[in-house]
Amino acid sequence: MVSTEAKLKERIKELTCLYEVTSIIVNSDYSQLHTSLEAITFCLKKAWQFEDDTEVLLQSGDYDIKTDGYHNEMVYLKSNIRVFNEVSGFIKVGYPKKKYKQTDFLVEEEKLLENVALAVGNLLERKQVHDSEAAIKRQVERADRLHILGEITAGIAHEINTPLANILGFTELLKERITDTDALRDLNKIVDNAIFSREVVKKLMFFACEMPQQMNVIQVIPLIEDVLNLLGPSIRTKNIQLVKSFSHQDIALRADNVQLTQVLFNLIMNAIYFSPKGGKIEINLKKGTKYITLRITDEGSGIALENEDKVFEPFFTTKPLGEGSGLGLSVVHGIISSHKGTITHGKNHPQGTIFTISFPKLP
CATH class of the missing domain: 3.30.450.40 (GAF domain)
Known part of the structure; x- marks a missing residue:
């Protein structure tokens, strides 16, 4: 007891x-x-x-x-x-x-x-x-930062556009009056750099959603195929295995053709850039009851944990100096947001990244 x-x-x-x-x-x-x-x-x-x-x-x-x-x-x-x-x-x-x-x-x-x-x-x-x-707090803070950056970016883009147009215009006038070969070569360099700068400004305006949109009903699969044809040499150079999967052959969106092309080009180009030689890229397009979902999956090094919240911020890039402006994914984010869509990223297993885009389905 x-x-x-x-x-x-x-x-x-x-x-x-x-x-x-x-x-x-x-x-x-x-x-x-x-x-x-x-x-x-x-x-x-x-x-x-x-x-x-x-x-x-x-x-x-x-x-x-x-x-x-x-x-x-x-x-x-x-x-x-x-x-x-x-x-x-x-x-x-x-x-x-x-x-x-x-x-x-x-x-x-x-x-x-x-x-x-x-x-x-x-x-x-x-x-x-x-x-x-x-x-939720991180998402709100990030949305605030992107909103502020968008306003600043729009202002900068407008301010830079005018002097860039002047540089291009006056350089072209000078080229008509100068016959010296060396001087012409230097003027051509000015023109090339001004055009490059104008493209950066255009990307800034895309990010800030300041570019006028021409919304039309667009067939998505032919657009994907066009982008893949453009990027064909890069795909072949790295011997990348391309796997495409479409739930339906007739999948349409109401979108700006140029902007949607830029979204696809940026995301697929990034997937190619970060993929190892002989790697696999999967493109999956699915039409659901409410949304059209596009998934682009690569087998690259993936996104480091400390960079996950910075991916869509302008001027952030993990590419070496001179190989990326850090505007590609921020532009993609701006375009998708202006189309009332969403974009997220996640880990691919065993390695790589999955970008998932959702657009509202046509009524």
């Missing part, structure tokens, strides 16, 4: 465990939740009647934590971890099967395990809420 003193000792251990678990949860850092769950696991080990033989396993989502001696050949108590009323894992507390029976567990230990599992579920719920709020 268990003495009153022994029972009291067990209740103190259980209360101490609950207090420690509560303290761990209150002071948890959501970015280091694994450490908190480890601490909770070892608190449980100390709370059981036969502490030296107690082993604990906690599994939920990406978390898989167990004490050193845990193995499958054990008798155990188990309690499910629930996150937003859905079972997302469990906690097991066990003894070696050769030494103990199921009846060696106390009723109070079962209740303790249920309380701890409930507390862990609440912690994981708060982590999810925290992560969602952080993600």
Whole structure:
């Protein structure tokens, strides 16, 4: 028969465990939740009647934590971890099967395990809420930055356009009056650089949605094929395997033909640039009930975690100096937004990137 003193000792251990678990949860850092769950696991080990033989396993989502001696050949108590009323894992507390029976567990230990599992579920719920709020905050901040950049960009583009037109015009006049070969070559360089600058301005205006749109009903598949024909030499040079998949042969959008071509050209060109030789690029076009979705998948190096929020920002590029202005994807984002569409990126497995564009389907 268990003495009153022994029972009291067990209740103190259980209360101490609950207090420690509560303290761990209150002071948890959501970015280091694994450490908190480890601490909770070892608190449980100390709370059981036969502490030296107690082993604990906690599994939920990406978390898989167990004490050193845990193995499958054990008798155990188990309690499910629930996150937003859905079972997302469990906690097991066990003894070696050769030494103990199921009846060696106390009723109070079962209740303790249920309380701890409930507390862990609440912690994981708060982590999810925290992560969602952080993600929404980042999206809002990014939208604000892009809006401000769009306004600044539109102003800069308008200011630069006039002097660029003057440079081109007066240079052409000078070319008519000068016969010196070296001077003409220098003037041609001025013209080439001015045209390049004008293209940058055009991209800035695309980003700021300042270019007038000519919206028409456009067949998307022929447009994709035209872009692929243009990029054919680059595809062949890198020996890229191209995989196309279209849910329907007749998929139409209401869009600006030039702008939609620029979107396709930029995204496919990027996929080619970052793909390894002999890599695979997949182009998947699907017509759903409400949206038309285009997915472009490559097997390149992928987008680094620290760059995921910067991908669509103007002037951001991971290409070497001189190989990218950092305007391509920001222009793509601006065009798609002006067409009431969305663009997202994600990881391709085992490596690479997936860009997904959604446009509203024609009524």
